[in-house]
Amino acid sequence: MPSFSTELTLHAFTVHHVQRSKRHHWECNEVTFYCSDHLLCNQWVQALKEQLDSQAMRPKHLIVFINPFGGKQLGKQIYYDKVAPLFRLACITAEVIVTERANHARDHLLEADLAKYDGIVSVGGDGMFSEVMHGLISRTQKNLGIDENYPSAELVPCDLRIGIIPAGSTDCICYATVGANDPITSALHIIVGDSQPIDVSSVHHKNMFLKYSVSLLGYGFYGDTLIDSEKNRWMGPSRYNFSGFKTFLSHHCYEGAVSFLPATETPGSPRDPRPCTAGCHICKYGGDQVKISQKARNLKCIEEEQQQWKVIKGKFLAVNSMNMSCACPKSPKGLSPAAHLADGTIDLILVHKCSRLSFLRHLIRHTNNDDQFDHAFVEVHRVKEFKFTPKYCDEEDSDIRDVGKNLFGQICRDHPSCSCAQLQSSWNCDGEIIKHAAIDVKVHCQLVKLFVRGIEE
Structure with missing residues (x-):
C-alpha cells in the first residue's frame, strides 16, 4: 500500500x-x-459510465416474478438478500411481483405492457420458469395472430430474454444452461446481459395445445413418479426420491407406438462425447437453418417427408424426450448428455421392457460417467417431431380422460387375467402433469432467449 x-x-x-x-x-x-x-x-x-450505457445487451428495467412457495420457500429471501443489491449496483430497476397463485405470472404477462421491460426474471424453480415462458410465448403468438392450437404452426421467437434465479427443488433448467444453481452467478449473467437462445417443444393432443417443454417430457417412469410425488407434497423435495423408489419397485411398462421424424440434416448425435457448451457450432448451425425462409422449406416434397417417419412399437418402461441435457446436481451429465440447447432437435430416448436389475443399471448411469445408452433395451434418436399413441385394452377412444378415469389400479375389463393393472401413464412435462397419453410433439428452434451464455468449458 x-x-x-x-x-x-x-x-x-x-x-x-x-x-x-x-x-x-x-x-x-x-x-x-x-x-x-x-x-x-x-x-x-x-x-x-458512457461505456456501460453503450452496452445495448445490458438490461436496465426488468419485471421480476417471485414464487414464495417453491423449493424451501426461500424465493423472497434469496431475491432481496442476494440479487436485489446486485441489481442496484448495476443501476437496474425492477418491478417485483410476488405470485399468489398458480399461473399468476403467466396471466400477468398475457396482459401486461411488455414494451417497457428489457427482460423478465423468474425467481423460483422450474415450475416458475415454465409459467413465465408460457406467458411470454403465448403473448408473442397472440400479438401476431398465430393459433397455438394448430400443431403445424410456425411459432415466432420471443424478443424479451428470461433470467432464472434458482430457488426451487432441482432447478434443472438453470443448471443445464449455466452449470451451477447459484443465485449470485445467475444474477451476474443477467447484469452482464448474456443471451442464449433455447429450443422449445410444443405438445398437442389432437388439435388442442397442451404445454410447452424445454427440458424433460417423460412418459412411464417419470410420469408415474410425478403423479405419486404430488400426493406427498408435505414431504418437500425429498418426495421425489421417495416416489421414484416406489415407481421403480412397481416396474410398470406401457404398450404403444412411437413415430418420429429423424433430424437427418442436423450435425451431431445423441452419442457424441462432447456436450453442448458456450459458443456451440452445432447450435449456431441450427440458428442459421432457422433463417431459411418458410417458402424455401415448403419446397420439400410432402410425400418425401412422410416417407422419412419411423415407427417403433413395443412395451416401454419410459419414453423420454429432451431439448437439453437435463443435468442437475444429482445427475451432472443429465439424461441426455449430448443434447443441444438450440439446434432445433429433440433427443428421444426409448427404454423398452426389461428386468428391474437392468433398469436399475440404466438409472445408475444417470449419476456417473458411463454411457447410459449402452444397453440393448435402450435406444436414442435425434428427432424433429414425434408422436406417441398408447395401446389400450379398449381402443375405441385414445383420450385418457375417457378410458383412464381410474388410472391407477384399473383392471382391464375384457382381459381380467392381463397384468396391465395400469393401462396408461401420464406425461411429466417439465414437472407438470399432462393427463393425455396420446400426444404430438414438435420442436421450435431457438424460440426463447435466456440471460445465460451456455456452460463454459
Missing part, C-alpha cells in the same frame, strides 16, 4: 466487476482506483 504526504488530497472511485470462482460460479468483486486530480477522477468515472 503506497504512502502519501498529508498535503496530497486523494480522490477515488470503485469498480465492481465479475470474477470467476469455483466451477461455473461467478462472484462480484471490487477494485478501488485512487487519483490525486479531482478532474481526472471525474473524467474516468464519466468515461466508464
Whole structure:
C-alpha cells in the first residue's frame, strides 16, 4: 500500500466487476482506483459510465416474478438478500411481483405492457420458469395472430430474454444452461446481459395445445413418479426420491407406438462425447437453418417427408424426450448428455421392457460417467417431431380422460387375467402433469432467449 504526504488530497472511485470462482460460479468483486486530480477522477468515472450505457445487451428495467412457495420457500429471501443489491449496483430497476397463485405470472404477462421491460426474471424453480415462458410465448403468438392450437404452426421467437434465479427443488433448467444453481452467478449473467437462445417443444393432443417443454417430457417412469410425488407434497423435495423408489419397485411398462421424424440434416448425435457448451457450432448451425425462409422449406416434397417417419412399437418402461441435457446436481451429465440447447432437435430416448436389475443399471448411469445408452433395451434418436399413441385394452377412444378415469389400479375389463393393472401413464412435462397419453410433439428452434451464455468449458 503506497504512502502519501498529508498535503496530497486523494480522490477515488470503485469498480465492481465479475470474477470467476469455483466451477461455473461467478462472484462480484471490487477494485478501488485512487487519483490525486479531482478532474481526472471525474473524467474516468464519466468515461466508464458512457461505456456501460453503450452496452445495448445490458438490461436496465426488468419485471421480476417471485414464487414464495417453491423449493424451501426461500424465493423472497434469496431475491432481496442476494440479487436485489446486485441489481442496484448495476443501476437496474425492477418491478417485483410476488405470485399468489398458480399461473399468476403467466396471466400477468398475457396482459401486461411488455414494451417497457428489457427482460423478465423468474425467481423460483422450474415450475416458475415454465409459467413465465408460457406467458411470454403465448403473448408473442397472440400479438401476431398465430393459433397455438394448430400443431403445424410456425411459432415466432420471443424478443424479451428470461433470467432464472434458482430457488426451487432441482432447478434443472438453470443448471443445464449455466452449470451451477447459484443465485449470485445467475444474477451476474443477467447484469452482464448474456443471451442464449433455447429450443422449445410444443405438445398437442389432437388439435388442442397442451404445454410447452424445454427440458424433460417423460412418459412411464417419470410420469408415474410425478403423479405419486404430488400426493406427498408435505414431504418437500425429498418426495421425489421417495416416489421414484416406489415407481421403480412397481416396474410398470406401457404398450404403444412411437413415430418420429429423424433430424437427418442436423450435425451431431445423441452419442457424441462432447456436450453442448458456450459458443456451440452445432447450435449456431441450427440458428442459421432457422433463417431459411418458410417458402424455401415448403419446397420439400410432402410425400418425401412422410416417407422419412419411423415407427417403433413395443412395451416401454419410459419414453423420454429432451431439448437439453437435463443435468442437475444429482445427475451432472443429465439424461441426455449430448443434447443441444438450440439446434432445433429433440433427443428421444426409448427404454423398452426389461428386468428391474437392468433398469436399475440404466438409472445408475444417470449419476456417473458411463454411457447410459449402452444397453440393448435402450435406444436414442435425434428427432424433429414425434408422436406417441398408447395401446389400450379398449381402443375405441385414445383420450385418457375417457378410458383412464381410474388410472391407477384399473383392471382391464375384457382381459381380467392381463397384468396391465395400469393401462396408461401420464406425461411429466417439465414437472407438470399432462393427463393425455396420446400426444404430438414438435420442436421450435431457438424460440426463447435466456440471460445465460451456455456452460463454459
